Amino acid sequence: MWRWAIAALLVVSVLSVIVLLMRHRRHRRLTLSALATERSTKVAQFPVTISSVASRSEIATEFAREYIVRIDRFLSPECLRLLREEAESNVERMTPSFIPTHKKGRTLSYEMIHHYAPGCLSFYHSPQVQEWISQIVGLPVVPTPDGDQSSLSILCYREKGDHINWHYDHNFYRGRHFTVLLSLANETRAGGLSQSNLMRKRPSGEEEIFDTSANSLVVFEGARVLHRASPTAEGDLRIMLSMTYCADPRTNWLKEFARRIKDTAFYGIRALWD
Numbered sequence: 658m659w660r661w662a663i664a665a666l667l668v669v670s671v672l673s674v675i676v677l678l679m680r681h682r683r684h685r686r687l688t689l690s691a692l693a694t695e696r697s698t699k700v701a702q703f704p705v706t707i708s709s710v711a712s713r714s715e716i717a718t719e720f721a722r723e724y725i726v727r728i729d730r731f732l733s734p735e736c737l738r739l740l741r742e743e744a745e746s747n748v749e750r751m752t753p754s755f756i757p758t759h760k761k762g763r764t765l766s767y768e769m770i771h772h773y774a775p776g777c778l779s780f781y782h783s784p785q786v787q788e789w790i791s792q793i794v795g796l797p798v799v800p801t802p803d804g805d806q807s808s809l810s811i812l813c814y815r816e817k818g819d820h821i822n823w824h825y826d827h828n829f830y831r832g833r834h835f836t837v838l839l840s841l842a843n844e845t846r847a848g849g850l851s852q853s854n855l856m857r858k859r860p861s862g863e864e865e866i867f868d869t870s871a872n873s874l875v876v877f878e879g880a881r882v883l884h885r886a887s888p889t890a891e892g893d894l895r896i897m898l899s900m901t902y903c904a905d906p907r908t909n910w911l912k913e914f915a916r917r918i919k920d921t922a923f924y925g926i927r928a929l930w931d
């Protein structure tokens with residue numbers, strides 16, 4: 658008798674969890690769909706002004722060889738200032754994360770950016786920016802899905818020891834996947850650049866530093882480029898707008914689950930179901 662009661666209780670519990678998860682997923686789909694609907698109005702209100710006159714064909718040639726390139730003074734000073742002010746005004750809303758030996762810092766998710774950083778949202782969805790990235794990587798790209806909280810995020814390194822250790826940006830999508838970093842701030846209280854560097858390690862073991870002073874744009878194929886951000890020192894501030902674009906954003910449930918596990922490092926355990 659007791660066995661039957663325990664079995665029935667287990668079945669009811671499992672079914673209840675499944676129903677709750679399905680309801681939560683439906684709620685999330687509706688929330689993300691509403692954000693996407695409102696997005697075009699917000700994007701139209703914040704035009705992006707690109708000031709770089711760099712040769713895109715030369716950069717594309719370098720990208721095809723190296724899988725990573727950087728562009729100096731990408732935005733107009735006014736546009737950069739607006740994005741930086743937005744990012745700094747959101748530091749307290751960012752999710753802190755600490756995974757010993759791997760990562761320490763703060764992150765503002767794509768969903769939070771929809772609510773609190775319309776200029777950053779506009780930059781990511783700007784047709785001009787998308788055209789630049791497509792020309793650099795040599796194929797048409799689009800933003801990665803709305804449900805991916807790392808499609809667009811703001812990364813903030815401002816406490817001593819903030820960093821992310823060597824890693825690849827794994828591709829969870831069908832088409833090639835690219836990471837784009839726009840540096841919004843990179844400084845130390847005493848003046849000059851922070852101690853936190855974007856570094857790349859070649860298969861030979863050789864390490865290379867990429868200048869991420871404010872207003873530089875770095876484009877790379879994270880699944881091919883082993884990279885890290887070295888630790889900040891006391892008084893450093895480094896803020897990056899981090900974006901991902903993809904040639905084909907379709908995925909499957911297994912890759913989606915793997916992506917969610919990866920995102921727990923940035924947004925905590927909720928990334929598994931949110």
Ligand SMILES: [Fe+2]
Nearest residue numbers: 824825826879
């Ligand atoms: Fe990365």
